[in-house]
Amino acid sequence: xxxxxGVLIWLLTLGSVLLFASGKWWFPATISEHGPEIxxxxxxxxxxxxxxxxxxxxxxxxxxxxxxxxxxDTTRAVYSHGNNRLEIIWTVVTAIVFISLAVIGQRVWxxxxxxxxxxxxxxxxxxxxxxxxxxxxxxxxxxFGRTDPSLIxxxxxxxxxxxxxxxxxxxxxxxxxxxxxxxxxLTLRSIDVTHSFWVPPLRFKQDLVPGMAIxxxxxxxxxxxxxxxxxxxxxxxxxxMRGYVIILPEDEHRALMALPPDQFQSRVGQLRxxxxxxx
Amino acid sequence: MAAHxxxxxxxxxxxxxxxIRKYIFSLDHKVIGIQxxxxxxxxxxxxxxxxxxxxxxxxxxxxxxxILGTLFPTGAPDGVMSPEFYLSLVTMHGTxxxxxxxxTAPQGGFGNYFLPIQIGADDMAFPFLNxxxxxxxxxxxxxxxxxxxxxxxxxVGGWFSGLGDWMQGGSGTVGPIGxxxxxxxxxxxxxxxxxxQGAGMSLWIISIAIFCVGSLLGALNFITTxxxxxxRGMSLMRMPLTCWAWFTTAVLALLAFPVLLAGGILLFLDxxxxxxxxxxxxxxxxxxxxxxxxxGSPILWQHLFWFFGHPEVYIAILPGMGATSxxxxxxxxxxxxxYRAMVFAMFGIGLLGFFVWGHHMFISGMSPYSAMAFSIxxxxxxxxxxxxxxxxxxxxxxxxxxFTVPMLFAIGFVSLFVAGGITGLVxxxxxxxxxxxDTYFVLAHFHLVMGVAAIFGMFAAMSFWFPxxxxxxxxxTIGKIHFWITFIGVYSIFVPMHIMGIIGMPRRYAQFAENxxxxxHFIDPADPLVKFVTxxxxxxxxxxxxxxxxxxxxxxxxxxxxxxxxxxxTLEWTTASPPPHDNFxxxxxxxxxxxxxxxxxxxxxxxxxxxxxDAELASHSKGTSGNGHDGHGH
Numbered sequence: 001x002x003x004x005x006g007v008l009i010w011l012l013t014l015g016s017v018l019l020f021a022s023g024k025w026w027f028p029a030t031i032s033e034h035g036p037e038i039x040x041x042x043x044x045x046x047x048x049x050x051x052x053x054x055x056x057x058x059x060x061x062x063x064x065x066x067x068x069x070x071x072x073d074t075t076r077a078v079y080s081h082g083n084n085r086l087e088i089i090w091t092v093v094t095a096i097v098f099i100s101l102a103v104i105g106q107r108v109w110x111x112x113x114x115x116x117x118x119x120x121x122x123x124x125x126x127x128x129x130x131x132x133x134x135x136x137x138x139x140x141x142x143x144f145g146r147t148d149p150s151l152i153x154x155x156x157x158x159x160x161x162x163x164x165x166x167x168x169x170x171x172x173x174x175x176x177x178x179x180x181x182x183x184x185x186l187t188l189r190s191i192d193v194t195h196s197f198w199v200p201p202l203r204f205k206q207d208l209v210p211g212m213a214i215x216x217x218x219x220x221x222x223x224x225x226x227x228x229x230x231x232x233x234x235x236x237x238x239x240x241m242r243g244y245v246i247i248l249p250e251d252e253h254r255a256l257m258a259l260p261p262d263q264f265q266s267r268v269g270q271l272r273x274x275x276x277x278x279x
Numbered sequence: 280m281a282a283h284x285x286x287x288x289x290x291x292x293x294x295x296x297x298x299i300r301k302y303i304f305s306l307d308h309k310v311i312g313i314q315x316x317x318x319x320x321x322x323x324x325x326x327x328x329x330x331x332x333x334x335x336x337x338x339x340x341x342x343x344x345x346i347l348g349t350l351f352p353t354g355a356p357d358g359v360m361s362p363e364f365y366l367s368l369v370t371m372h373g374t375x376x377x378x379x380x381x382x383t384a385p386q387g388g389f390g391n392y393f394l395p396i397q398i399g400a401d402d403m404a405f406p407f408l409n410x411x412x413x414x415x416x417x418x419x420x421x422x423x424x425x426x427x428x429x430x431x432x433x434x435v436g437g438w439f440s441g442l443g444d445w446m447q448g449g450s451g452t453v454g455p456i457g458x459x460x461x462x463x464x465x466x467x468x469x470x471x472x473x474x475x476q477g478a479g480m481s482l483w484i485i486s487i488a489i490f491c492v493g494s495l496l497g498a499l500n501f502i503t504t505x506x507x508x509x510x511r512g513m514s515l516m517r518m519p520l521t522c523w524a525w526f527t528t529a530v531l532a533l534l535a536f537p538v539l540l541a542g543g544i545l546l547f548l549d550x551x552x553x554x555x556x557x558x559x560x561x562x563x564x565x566x567x568x569x570x571x572x573x574x575g576s577p578i579l580w581q582h583l584f585w586f587f588g589h590p591e592v593y594i595a596i597l598p599g600m601g602a603t604s605x606x607x608x609x610x611x612x613x614x615x616x617x618y619r620a621m622v623f624a625m626f627g628i629g630l631l632g633f634f635v636w637g638h639h640m641f642i643s644g645m646s647p648y649s650a651m652a653f654s655i656x657x658x659x660x661x662x663x664x665x666x667x668x669x670x671x672x673x674x675x676x677x678x679x680x681x682f683t684v685p686m687l688f689a690i691g692f693v694s695l696f697v698a699g700g701i702t703g704l705v706x707x708x709x710x711x712x713x714x715x716x717d718t719y720f721v722l723a724h725f726h727l728v729m730g731v732a733a734i735f736g737m738f739a740a741m742s743f744w745f746p747x748x749x750x751x752x753x754x755x756t757i758g759k760i761h762f763w764i765t766f767i768g769v770y771s772i773f774v775p776m777h778i779m780g781i782i783g784m785p786r787r788y789a790q791f792a793e794n795x796x797x798x799x800h801f802i803d804p805a806d807p808l809v810k811f812v813t814x815x816x817x818x819x820x821x822x823x824x825x826x827x828x829x830x831x832x833x834x835x836x837x838x839x840x841x842x843x844x845x846x847x848x849t850l851e852w853t854t855a856s857p858p859p860h861d862n863f864x865x866x867x868x869x870x871x872x873x874x875x876x877x878x879x880x881x882x883x884x885x886x887x888x889x890x891x892x893d894a895e896l897a898s899h900s901k902g903t904s905g906n907g908h909d910g911h912g913h
Contacts, residue, residue, distance in 0.1 A: 001682035001759075009694055012767070016698070016774045025778045025808070027714065028801055038710055045711060049701050056668055056697040063675035064690060068682065069612070076878040076885045078677030082617035086673075087666070094665040098704065102658035105708035106651050112713075113647035130473070130564070149561035150568050159563075191563045193465040193472060194577055196642065196717065200783035200801050203714050209577050209644045210464055211559025227799050231717040231785045233458050235465060235473040236363045239788035242798060279801035 002068030009061035013054055020050070028201045028279050031226065031247065033219035035203040037108040045101055112204075117185035117217035122253075124176060125187045127158040128195040128208045130235050133228060133243035134158055135176045139169030140258060152191060159191075171261040175268050176245045179253035180223050188214040196232035199245055201278070207232055220247045225275040246271055294860035304414075306406035307860060311413050312392030313748065316741075318413075318420060319384035320827070323734075326375035329368045329453075331820050336360045338813040340790040351431045353451025362789035363474040367452035369787055370475070371427060373459030374483065377591065378490050379420055381733050385598030386532070387413065387497055389740045390525040392748065394501065396851040397519050399510025399868045401861040404503040408496050416493035422486040427454045430479030439478050445469060445551045448478030455480035458787060460588070463557035463580050467549040471564045484547045491540035494532050501529035510850075512870035516622075517889065519849050519874040520615060523622050524601025527629045528594050534633065535590040542583035549575070556580075581643055585636035593632045595729045596696075597625060599736020600667060603692045605874075606739050607674050609847045610686035612885050614875040616673030620666055627663035635660055641712040650709045657707035664700055668693065679878075679885075683845070684758035688739035691766050692732050698770070699727025702777065717787075720780025723773045731769045738762075738826070745830075746844050750856045751837030754829050761825040768819030775808040848886050849874050 019025075030039060067077075117123075125136035125144055134157045138144045145160050145167020152159035160167045178184050188197060190208040198205045206216050230241035246268070248256065256267060295301045305311060335342060341359055348358030355364050391409065395402055403409045428435040429448040436449025447470055456475030457466040461483065470477045505526045509518070545556040553571055557580045560573030608615040615621060637645060637653030671693045680686065702724045705711050715721065738761075745753045782805045784791070791802050791809070843852040850870070854863050868890050876887040883899040 001687075002680055005682065005687065005690065008763075008766070009690075012694075012770045016770065019774060019778060025782055025804055027781055028783065038713060041708070042705070042711055042714070045705050045708065049704050052665075053697060053701050056672070056701075057694060059672050060675070060690065060694055060697075063672060063678070064680060064682075067611070067675055067678040067680050069679040073679070075679070076880075077611060077613035077679040079614065079878045079880055080616065080677065081614050082620065082670070082673060084617075084620075087617050087620050087669070090669050091662060091666055095659070095662045098658040098661045098665075099655060101704060102655045102708060105654065105710045107710075109647065109651065109654075109709040112710075113650075149563050152563045152568070153566050191561070193468075194462055198717075198783075198785065200714065205642050205713050205716050207643050210562055211576065212578075212644050214644050227801055229783075229785055229799060233366070233456075233462070233465070233787045235456065236366065236475075238366070239362060239790055239798065240793075277800055279803070 002064045006061040006065030009057055009064070013057040013061070017050065017054065020046070027203075030203055031201040031220055031222035031224070032203055033221055034108050034112055035201070035221075038203045041105050041108060044104070048097060048101060112216070112218065117215065118183045121183040121185040121217055122179055123185045123187070124178075125158070126176070126189065126197065126208065128188075128190045128197075128230070129157070130192050131237040131241045132157075133174060133176070133241070135173050136160075137171045137173065137257070137264070139171060139261065141166060141169055145170045149191060169261060171264050173265055173268055174243060175272060176228065176243065177253065177256065177268055177271070178220050178245065178247050179250045180220055180247050182250055183217055183219045185215060185217045188216065193234050194232050195230050195234050195241070198229045198231035199226055200229075201226055202245075205231055223247045223249055224278040225272070226278055244272060244277075246275060304410060306402070306410050308391050308395050308403045308406065308409055309748070309858065309862075311409050312388050312390075314413050315383050315387035315391060315416075316389075318417060319380045319388060319737075320830075322375045322379035322383070322420065324827075326372050326380060327820050327823065329372040329375070331817060332360070333365060333368050333372065334813040334816045336365050336790060338810045340792055351451060351453060353433070353449075354431060354453060360789075361451070363450065363452045363456060365789035366456040366787065367430065367454040367475050367479070370457055370459065370461075370483070371423075371454045374423065374487070376730065377459050377595070378487065379416075379423070381595035381729065382490075382494060382591070383416065384737050385595065385602075385733065385740070386501070386525060386528050387416065389521075389602065389737070389744065390501060390528070390598060391497075393744060393851055394522055394525050395504060395508065396854070396858060396862050397522050397849055398505060398508060398513050399850050399863070399870065400504060400508035401863065403500050404508055405500050408500050412493045412496035412500065415489060415496065419486045419489035419493060422482050422489060426479040426482035426486060429482060430454050430475060430477065436478060443551075445481050446478040450474035450477055450479070452479070455483045457483070460584055461546070462584075463546060463549065463575075463577050464559075464562060467546055467557050468562070468564065468569070469550055471567070471569075481547070481550060484543050484550070488540055488543040488547070491536040491543065494536045495540075498529040498532035498536070501525055502533065505529075510868050510870060516619070517870055517873050519601075520604040520618070520621055520625075521598070521601040523625055524597045524604075527625050528597045531590045531594050531597075531629050531632065535587045535594070538583055539587035542580060542587070545583075546580065578640070578643055578645060581640050582636070585639045586633075588639065589636040590629075590632045592725070592729045593628055595733045596736070597628070599692060599733045599740075600625065600696075602736050602740040602743070603671065603689045604674075605849075606685045606689040606743050607671055607693075608875045608877065609743075609845055610681045610683055610689070611674050611678030612681065612877045613674060613678045614873075614877055615670070616676070617666075617670040618873070618875070621670055624663035624666040624670075628660060631656065631660040631663070635707075638707050638712075641709050642716050647709070654707055654709045658704065661700075661703060661707075664696075668697055683742075684753065684755060684762060685739045685743035685845075687759065687762045687766075688735050688742065691762065692735040692739060694766075695727055695732040695735055695769065698774070699724060699729075699732055703728075714783070715780060717785055718780035719776045719784045719786060722786055723776035723780060726776070727769070727773045731773065738765075741830070743845070744851070745833065745837075746840030747851055747856050747858070749834050749837070750840055751833055752840050752844060753833040753837060757825050757829040761822060761829065764822040764825075765819060768815055768822065771815035772812050772819060775812050779805045779808055846884070846886050848876055848888050850889055853888060853890050
């Protein structure tokens with residue numbers, strides 16, 4: 001029994017490690033400036049996790065293999081109440097490793113969240129509602145028109161105030177179109193319940209909370225079309241709350257933004273069809 | 280017998296005669312413990328069936344289940360699960376498992392039964408309070424079941440709708456939609472927010488509030504009993520580690536549940552009384568501007584919920600740690616390695632557990648500076664957890680292991696606790712939460728550590744104490760088959776879920792494909808894993824029949840057990856199986872030594888009971904050779 005259990009623990013450990021190391025399943029390739037650092041930190045952590053996991057399981061398997069009681073053996077177990085020195089060494093070592101990981105992991109967090117978006121970032125207002133993403137672009141004037149929740153309706157998804165001159169060239173689309181290699185600042189809002197903005201290759205996720213305008217920034221580094229998912233339970237059709245992010249070369253993006261709202265919209269519709277979805 | 284001299288002075292309460300006072304409204308902590316266990320065994324069955332239904336829908340969306348179509352014609356028309364039906368399964372599965380299984384069985388069940396006996400008391404400090412805490416909890420359970428039917432069934436929904444708008448149900452789901460966390464505003468706005476937000480959600484909140492009250496009463500009782508009712512010689516540092524675990528858990532429950540209770544009341548008021556604790560102004564749903572609410576904060580709920588919710592994780596796992604320590608030492612035939620370190624580690628986990636709740640909220644919109652502090656505190660909590668693992672391994676080192684069923688499950692606990700706990704190093708980091716938050720990686724992590732490991736702790740505890748509770752042994756062969764299938768099964772279910780999370784699969788999605796088309800291409804690579812996990816889940820779920828069969832069969836047909844079938848050392852093994860109404864038949868046990876005196880050199884047996892005096896030991900070693908049973912002097 002002891003030997004079988006020891007071997008089983010080792011096999012389950014081996015299976016788990018192989019599944020992680022197979023290379024068949026992993027993150028989608030990253031497309032943001034901070035993505036590679038997140039991936040490196042993940043690798044560092046998963047190596048610590050893997051070593052600790054394997055060491056503990058191998059030791060456990062070894063103990064149940066080796067220290068089983070055998071019939072006829074009348075000798076007793078080792079009489080020991082522990083070893084304070086080992087205990088202290090172990091505690092100090094784990095504390096150093098674990099807390100170092102936490103501290104190193106803050107770097108990329110700080111870079112994203114402790115400083116604001118750099119000046120000249122491309123800005124989009126994101127307004128989520130149940131099962132739909134709305135992206136509000138400032139238009140040629142680069143200024144967002146005033147919005148008011150009381151104006152929101154099926155034909156005015158973010159509640160743009162038509163009496164505000166700045167709102168005339170604004171566009172509201174279901175697709176997020178961003179320039180490559182230029183910082184992007186998103187202002188995240190929700191009009192109903194909490195949603196979460198999740199684009200796996202961007203390595204970025206942020207909740208959109210009703211009553212709050214949350215400012216976030218990142219820099220995409222690769223062109224293409226990507227899927228956007230909602231990652232916070234928002235009701236019945238949560239799983240269908242899909243959107244798309246199109247990342248364009250900067251000149252192409254600038255030309256697109258110079259179009260009047262209706263042409264902008266139809267051009268994005270074409271791009272949605274033309275650019276294959278990367279994943 | 281020095282230990283028995285004062286038996287005449289002991290206050291003895293008579294065993295009740297009537298069936299109702301003996302088995303239903305019982306004041307006896309042992310009966311109440313078993314009542315809690317039966318409640319948990321009922322809830323876990325419901326939760327398990329729900330999880331299998333969810334897996335089926337994820338792997339094969341659109342499958343027809345005629346029985347569901349009959350029971351819930353609106354939620355599962357023609358037996359095909361609707362997305363709202365799936366999400367209500369998510370909610371009820373989580374609520375059942377976290378509250379009515381993981382909080383009731385380890386503490387209310389085993390703690391209630393064995394804490395008084397292990398410290399040598401004749402009952403809990405407040406037997407009436409003890410009875411109340413069970414019955415209050417049971418009312419909470421009934422209300423939760425009601426939430427299923429008031430949402431799921433038009434007729435039942437109709438009965439309640441007269442109470443007002445907030446009790447309009449009948450959406451066709453099997454309960455509310457909100458997950459076990461019920462984040463507002465989704466949970467606060469009522470029917471306008473969609474199906475599953477009507478009467479079922481109101482009843483869900485009421486059920487949880489009632490549960491909080493029941494747990495509070497229980498926690499007070501545990502703390503008082505442990506501090507005041509220890510028998511002579513039972514100093515704190517002579518208590519079994521199980522008692523330390525139940526004590527720490529009770530302290531956590533006492534501090535955590537009031538916060539959830541308060542949060543629940545505020546949420547209920549938002550739904551029914553027009554308050555705005557969690558609802559901000561300017562909300563627009565189905566093109567309607569909500570003008571009756573303003574100024575609330577959705578994030579406030581998350582703080583209140585997780586201030587409770589994180590300690591709750593430890594409420595679920597600490598008793599399992601206690602049982603595992605106790606059982607490992609017993610069947611290793613060796614003292615526990617580092618008893619003091621185990622006690623301090625348990626308290627360390629309990630204390631730190633109150634300062635890490637923010638790691639559930641890194642991306643919630645909370646201050647990123649708080650997130651950093653929470654992250655570092657979170658990884659610190661890995662240290663006491665690592666101490667415990669180290670000491671469990673230390674206990675096995677140089678042991679003479681007896682592979683009984685409880686020992687198998689205790690070893691399984693250690694393996695699963697490591698496998699599930701270690702990924703906390705990933706999820707506790709702010710930056711890594713960006714890709715990992717709300718993915719299957721999180722599901723894998725907490726199911727392994729607080730779900731499956733805690734359940735293994737309970738399987739270990741059940742098979743270990745079954746002979747004491749029912750006077751008969753559980754069947755060893757069935758128990759072993761159950762262990763092997765379950766152990767392989769849970770690894771097969773939850774390890775692949777980590778990979779799904781790395782791929783990016785979000786939690787709480789009713790389905791990943793519709794009409795044969797995948798909805799998200801980035802999730803496509805996970806498809807074979809999704810199906811594999813479903814098959815593993817079905818096999819593992821079916822294997823649990825073995826446990827239920829073994830439990831009920833052994834109550835009537837199991838091999839008769841003596842006082843101390845495992846040759847264990849603590850007080851529960853010095854009395855009859857099952858123990859008499861006052862636990863020690865009028866005798867007050869006196870304790871002379873620590874709880875894990877195995878393999879003591881020179882002692883007559885390889886175990887020394889806590890009640891054995893040095894004089895008794897000396898007289899034994901003259902006369903007997905050493906491997907005898909019942910080496911204690913009763």
